[in-house]
Amino acid sequence: QQQVKQSPQSLIVQKGGISIINCAYENTAFDYFPWYQQFPGKGPALLIAIRPDVSEKKEGRFTISFNKSAKQFSLHIMDSQPGDSATYFCAAKQTGTASKLTFGTGTRLQVTL
Amino acid sequence: GAVVSQHPSRVICKSGTSVKIECRSLDFQATTMFWYRQFPKQSLMLMATSNEGSKATYEQGVEKDKFLINHASLTLSTLTVTSAHPEDSSFYICSARTIGLAGKQFFGPGTRLTVL
Numbered sequence: 114q115q116q117v118k119q120s121p122q123s124l125i126v127q128k129g130g131i132s133i134i135n136c137a138y139e140n141t142a143f144d145y146f147p148w149y150q151q152f153p154g155k156g157p158a159l160l161i162a163i164r165p166d167v168s169e170k171k172e173g174r175f176t177i178s179f180n181k182s183a184k185q186f187s188l189h190i191m192d193s194q195p196g197d198s199a200t201y202f203c204a205a206k207q208t209g210t211a212s213k214l215t216f217g218t219g220t221r222l223q224v225t226l
Numbered sequence: 227g228a229v230v231s232q233h234p235s236r237v238i239c240k241s242g243t244s245v246k247i248e249c250r251s252l253d254f255q256a257t258t259m260f261w262y263r264q265f266p267k268q269s270l271m272l273m274a275t276s277n278e279g280s281k282a283t284y285e286q287g288v289e290k291d292k293f294l295i296n297h298a299s300l301t302l303s304t305l306t307v308t309s310a311h312p313e314d315s316s317f318y319i320c321s322a323r324t325i326g327l328a329g330k331q332f333f334g335p336g337t338r339l340t341v342l
Contacts, residue, residue, distance in 0.1 A: 149333070156232075156319045156333035157270070202269060213260070214331060216269045 117205050119217030126224050132190040134220045136203035139184065143205040147214075148177065148188045151200045160201070161188070193224045228254045230322050232334035239310055240342055247305045247337045249320030255300035256322035260331070261293070264317045276303050310341040 118137045126132045136146075144165055149157035163170045163177040163186065170177045176189040190197055203217040229252040239245050249259060258277050262270040274290075276282040276297035284290045292314075294306040303322075307314055319336045 147330075154317075154336070154338070156230075156321075156336045159330060159332065162330070213272060213275060218269050219267075221267075 117203060117215050117217045119203050119220060121220060122218070123221040124223070126190075126193045126222065128193065128195060128224055128226050130193050130224075132188075132193045132197065132222055132224070134188045134201055134203070134222070135185065136187065136205075136217050137183075137185045138205050138215075140205070140207070140215075141184070142207040143215075144207050146177070146179065146186050146203065146205050148175075149202045149204065151202065151219075157202060190222075193222075195224045195226060198222055198224050228252075228322070228324075228330075228332045230320065230332045230334040232320055232337050234337060235335060236338040236340070238340045238342065241311055242309055244306055244308045245310055245339060247307075247318055247320075247339075249303045249305070249322070249334050251301045251322040251324070251332075254322075254324050256303075256324050257300065258323045259297055259303040260321040260323070261295060261303075261305050262319045262321065264319060264336075266317075270319060273305075307339065310339070312341045315339055315341045 147162035148160045150160045151157040161172050161175045163179050165181050174191045179186045201220045204214045206212045206214045231250045233248045261273045264270050272285050273288045274282045274284045276295050278297050278300050282295035297303040317336050320334045321331045323331045
């Protein structure tokens with residue numbers, strides 16, 4: 114019940130295209146869903162996050178879509194750029210000082226010229 | 227966003243020696259810090275959660291006597307890999323969370339440990 118399933122495992126998108134990464138969760142107690150971007154040899158960086166009281170959140174070229182009934186959320190990267198090439202992790206947790214992030218398995222995104 | 231630093235960024239040591247990794251929250255106080263391990267092309271695996279001034283809580287399968295964690299202050303946590311062996315070679319990442327930035331975790335840049 115603690116799993117967060119992420120797909121696809123890898124993704125190749127042309128420059129200017131839309132990158133879409135999907136995640137699904139089981140634990141209905143989760144109420145915080147962040148996405149992290151990780152470049153090789155670096156730690157993950159918080160990209161964007163959403164709480165279940167909204168269905169969509171947009172920050173620049175990055176948008177999270179959230180479907181509470183389906184227990185799914187996705188990251189959309191508009192106008193994808195070669196500099197977006199990285200590994201993306203979705204995560205989920207429930208509010209509380211003892212809570213821990215549950216990570217997806219990661220998606221390696223490559224944006225080609 | 228808040229900044230978390232780690233030191234060293236990479237370390238090479240001989241088998242049987244101990245290695246200490248420091249994690250600092252530079253511009254906020256972290257009541258809770260986390261230590262992760264990441265193998266190549268894999269997700270982050272939580273090793274332990276530490277709260278300032280108390281003993282760390284280790285995840286199942288993580289040896290607490292091998293991976294010593296100290297969270298001595300609100301800005302510093304250390305991970306000591308004792309009697310390191312080649313199988314301990316990995317990318318170790320710390321993360322810090324504070325009540326003031328509710329629900330957000332900020333990660334350090336990671337430490338690459340290579341045990342020869």
